[in-house]
Amino acid sequence: MKYPFKADFRVAFRDVDLHNVLHHSNYFYYCEKGRVELLRSVNLPYKKIMEMGIGLMLVECKLKFIAPVKFDDILNMHMGTDKMGKSSFKILYSIEVDGKIVSEGYTHHVCVNLKSNKPTRLPENLFAKLNSFQIQEND
Amino acid sequence: MKYPFKADFRVAFRDVDLHNVLHHSNYFYYCEKGRVELLRSVNLPYKKIMEMGIGLMLVECKLKFIAPVKFDDILNMHMGTDKMGKSSFKILYSIEVDGKIVSEGYTHHVCVNLKSNKPTRLPENLFAKLNSFQIQEND
Amino acid sequence: MKYPFKADFRVAFRDVDLHNVLHHSNYFYYCEKGRVELLRSVNLPYKKIMEMGIGLMLVECKLKFIAPVKFDDILNMHMGTDKMGKSSFKILYSIEVDGKIVSEGYTHHVCVNLKSNKPTRLPENLFAKLNSFQIQEND
Amino acid sequence: MKYPFKADFRVAFRDVDLHNVLHHSNYFYYCEKGRVELLRSVNLPYKKIMEMGIGLMLVECKLKFIAPVKFDDILNMHMGTDKMGKSSFKILYSIEVDGKIVSEGYTHHVCVNLKSNKPTRLPENLFAKLNSFQIQEND
Numbered sequence: 001m002k003y004p005f006k007a008d009f010r011v012a013f014r015d016v017d018l019h020n021v022l023h024h025s026n027y028f029y030y031c032e033k034g035r036v037e038l039l040r041s042v043n044l045p046y047k048k049i050m051e052m053g054i055g056l057m058l059v060e061c062k063l064k065f066i067a068p069v070k071f072d073d074i075l076n077m078h079m080g081t082d083k084m085g086k087s088s089f090k091i092l093y094s095i096e097v098d099g100k101i102v103s104e105g106y107t108h109h110v111c112v113n114l115k116s117n118k119p120t121r122l123p124e125n126l127f128a129k130l131n132s133f134q135i136q137e138n139d
Numbered sequence: 140m141k142y143p144f145k146a147d148f149r150v151a152f153r154d155v156d157l158h159n160v161l162h163h164s165n166y167f168y169y170c171e172k173g174r175v176e177l178l179r180s181v182n183l184p185y186k187k188i189m190e191m192g193i194g195l196m197l198v199e200c201k202l203k204f205i206a207p208v209k210f211d212d213i214l215n216m217h218m219g220t221d222k223m224g225k226s227s228f229k230i231l232y233s234i235e236v237d238g239k240i241v242s243e244g245y246t247h248h249v250c251v252n253l254k255s256n257k258p259t260r261l262p263e264n265l266f267a268k269l270n271s272f273q274i275q276e277n278d
Numbered sequence: 279m280k281y282p283f284k285a286d287f288r289v290a291f292r293d294v295d296l297h298n299v300l301h302h303s304n305y306f307y308y309c310e311k312g313r314v315e316l317l318r319s320v321n322l323p324y325k326k327i328m329e330m331g332i333g334l335m336l337v338e339c340k341l342k343f344i345a346p347v348k349f350d351d352i353l354n355m356h357m358g359t360d361k362m363g364k365s366s367f368k369i370l371y372s373i374e375v376d377g378k379i380v381s382e383g384y385t386h387h388v389c390v391n392l393k394s395n396k397p398t399r400l401p402e403n404l405f406a407k408l409n410s411f412q413i414q415e416n417d
Numbered sequence: 418m419k420y421p422f423k424a425d426f427r428v429a430f431r432d433v434d435l436h437n438v439l440h441h442s443n444y445f446y447y448c449e450k451g452r453v454e455l456l457r458s459v460n461l462p463y464k465k466i467m468e469m470g471i472g473l474m475l476v477e478c479k480l481k482f483i484a485p486v487k488f489d490d491i492l493n494m495h496m497g498t499d500k501m502g503k504s505s506f507k508i509l510y511s512i513e514v515d516g517k518i519v520s521e522g523y524t525h526h527v528c529v530n531l532k533s534n535k536p537t538r539l540p541e542n543l544f545a546k547l548n549s550f551q552i553q554e555n556d
Binding site for chain 3: 436438442445474475477479480524
């Protein structure tokens with residue numbers, strides 16, 4: 001698969017566990033940092049999205065842990081969107097360290113009106129931007 | 140489904156996000172606390188398991204977020220084991236707040252020799268104990 | 279010193295670092311859990327305080343780390359209030375594991391109006407309750 | 418005071434609390450990231466220091482919170498060393514957002530032999546490098 005966006009993060013000391021392995025819960029922390037950068041790259045920082053009264057709430061998330069990640073490793077996070085709907089979408093992640101895939105998975109989001117806490121359509125602009133990051137299957 | 144084990148946890152202030160919703164990554168924190176209590180309940184605290192040279196590493200995890208959880212809510216976490224293998228197993232979670240299911244999912248674990256970092260058979264005692272928590276399908 | 283309140287917490291797996299030592303930042307997580315229980319014990323859960331439009335914001339915090347704390351240790355957290363002012367106060371902590379002091383310090387709070395973000399007087403009831411936890415110097 | 422080192426970090430979504438304020442415990446997370454970059458800048462990454470059998474354990478930490486920090490703010494962290502001893506030292510932090518000081522404080526470290534868990538002299542090279550970051554008082 002071809003991931004249209006990439007962000008790099010260095011693993012912080014607190015985020016590994018006593019086995020010196022990035023704690024599984026903290027992969028999601030880095031994935032979130034990746035999403036924030038993906039949105040910023042198209043001039044839609046999540047802060048601005050929230051100011052529009054909208055949240056991109058998670059309804060599901062899944063990750064496979066393929067190889068251990070250690071303190072101070074650099075995560076090369078490849079990302080793209082999938083299953084674009086009117087009010088929901090997935091983000092797919094493929095995380096590499098030193099050219100080797102260490103983790104893969106997705107987060108599934110629903111666009112929510114922050115006042116009513118109810119699902120709402122993705123604003124046109126945001127939909128178009130997310131759509132532009134759609135994952136391409138390889139030939 | 141019938142979950143043979145239950146543990147209760149109160150949601151801490153730091154663990155919710157700016158929407159006052161338990162952050163998705165932190166559900167896994169509470170699931171881990173649940174696993175630790177499940178193992179302790181059969182006299183196999185994870186500390187003791189590690190002293191045996193064994194780690195129960197995650198190879199996959201998945202959660203659905205069905206309803207928001209807020210600061211100070213009490214999580215009633217129902218748990219059980221599934222897909223018991225010689226060196227791997229799943230733990231399933233069904234989390235309720237005030238009698239309503241808020242999250243469901245699983246963590247998939249492989250038993251690893253902490254010296255070699257390679258998969259190894261679950262010690263007989265540990266296998267038997269985990270097996271005793273097997274999820275029962277409802278009739 | 280005599281601390282009028284005590285709460286007990288077990289150290290979670292994620293909260294220790296690769297040295298298997300409770301990460302310094304996470305002591306503050308447990309201190310916060312302690313404050314939340316102190317307030318609950320006098321029927322003023324922090325959730326209710328926030329619903330009154332008030333936050334107890336930190337303006338300073340300090341901890342000494344006297345002996346290492348490990349995964350699965352039980353923290354016996356002794357607490358009390360100090361320097362009670364009209365709109366500010368300190369909470370002092372003395373944390374023990376197995377009868378041995380492992381950490382001591384304080385958090386310094388200011389009562390803030392959550393709408394204006396400005397300091398405001400502690401509500402009378404809250405002041406009285408916090409005052410009742412005042413630390414007593416030993417003779 | 419003149420701080421010889423600076424590192425910049427963007428505040429992640431998970432690190433703020435329900436008031437949209439960087440949680441006090443998480444300032445220490447960013448300070449740690451700053452220390453790691455300070456050491457890396459003189460070719461002594463903390464990973465390498467640990468491989469030498471040495472840890473720079475915290476014995477005390479303190480921070481003042483002067484102005485709130487929000488999600489997505491950029492922390493400009495100014496740092497330097499102080500109280501250089503044979504086996505201990507302080508790191509001082511002055512954190513700014515948009516040119517305004519938001520937090521100040523320190524962490525106090527002791528050099529520890531990771532095998533014996535006992536204090537030990539700072540290796541000459543590490544002492545010299547830390548010493549080169551000494552804070553200068555203004556005239």
